[in-house]
Each structure stands twice: as C-alpha cells, then as structure tokens.
Amino acid sequence: MEGPSLIIIREQVKIFRGKKIISAHGNAKIDMQRMEGKSISRIKTWGKHFLLCFPGFFVRIHFLMFGSYRINEEKNNAPRLSLKFRDGMLNFYTCAITLWEGNPDDVYDWEVDVMSDQWNDKTALTHLRQLKKEMVCDVLLNQSVFSGVGNIIKNEVLFRIRIHPETKIQNLTLAKRKELISEARNYSFDFLKWKRIFQLKKHWLIYHKKTCPRCNLPVHFKITGKGKRASFFCTNCQLKPAKKVLQ
C-alpha cells in the first residue's frame, strides 16, 4: 500500500472524525481500552502511515504488503483492530499497529511526505546530496526522503525520467535530481487520480510490462539495490550515467 492509497482511505474514514468509539478490540498488541469512550480528533497520514489521533496520543496503522480495511463490514479473518461506533464500524486487517504518546506533529516531518501540501523540494535536494553514494532505486524507497513512495511509484518515476534504477545519486546532474524530485511527487498524484477511478494498472508504463512502450524492446527485470526490490526498466531508454557530477 503506497502513499496515494492512504489519501483515499483517509477520505473514506473521515465520516468517523469526531465520533465516539463505543468499543475497541482486535489482536493488535496495543491497549485497546485506551480508545474506548474517546472520540477520534483527527485522521492524518504521513507517507504510508495512517494515523488515528486522540487527545494526547495516536494510533499508527501501517498496511505493509497485505494490509486491508473495511468500513461498516467485516472480513472472515480476525481483525487487528475493530472500532465500533454508535452507527458504524471500522476494521483493520493484517497491518502493523502501534500506539504513540503525544501528537503526530511532534514526531513527523511533513516536508518529506510526497502527498503533503507541506512537501519541500529543497529539503529533498539536501537529502539527495547527503545520500550521493546510494543508488536512486534505494533512495526513492527511503521513507525519510520520499515518504509514501513504494515500488510501483519507484519504477514508474524512473521510467518517466529515463534513469536506470542502479544509477548513483552522485552521477545525476542537478537538473536530473530536480526532475527526480518533481516526478516523485507528480507521479504520486497521477497514481492517486488513476487509483480513484480503478485505472491504476491500466496506466503502468514499465511496472510488470514485457516490452518498452517507447522503443518496443524487452523490459529488463532485476532485483536491485540494498533493499533488494524488483526493478523493471528499459536499458535502451533508461540511461545510467557513469560520470560523477556531485562531489
């Protein structure tokens, strides 16, 4: 579940903002009683973190690979967290749930969330300079730099800007680094737009594709980077500059 998908969940769950929780149960290892009798004050997201906020604490839900949720319905398997309201219920399955003291604003840097209106290009550029030895495939998935970017977004962004996933940051010109930053955010909003109308897959250009839509040559598949994640790329259209331009 990548960042843009959480924006959709946030919108759907908005109906429960300000609503009192009658009961909370599930197999997540958190103090469920903490929420009972309290109202959800805010519903926020930071990248792939979905946050249910209460006065003085918040519950962080991470969907990882297989997480799912249901609004006013239940799945067959046991929920990690099930919240009951006077008229409605909210269920989370197979996700990582933790409870944190304080306010999200105290711990999250909204400038690095690609879906946030507080996103900051300059901050990202600084991070890239600090990670110049890393490969671009790893840096795009680094949640401290591009919070919300996942493996689909990574592959599509690199195809759009015609960069090979194994390119080191220090071999990207300033113009290319700026392009990387703007396209990480830009594609994320395209992802959101297409996800809303159930046309995300239809618009994939390189992810899980067999041939390059630009030149028609076969798409390469390789497990790349320290993170060992799947990359799909065209060696004809996506270049790997070898010259160091960032000292």
Next chain:
DNA sequence: TATAATGTTTGAAC
C-alpha cells in the same frame, strides 16, 4: 499448489 507481491522491523552475525 507453489509462487510472487503496492513493506518494514528485528535480532543474529560480523
């Protein structure tokens, strides 16, 4: 039926 996949944390090993 085996496999792969929109991901992160943990703790063993070095």
Next chain:
DNA sequence: AGTTCAAACATTAT
C-alpha cells in the same frame, strides 16, 4: 559497539 543483512511476518491472486 556499531553496522549489516537475512529472516520473519502475513494474504491473496495467478
């Protein structure tokens, strides 16, 4: 003692 990396977790469509 700090860093690294594989294992663990877990679901569902193909």
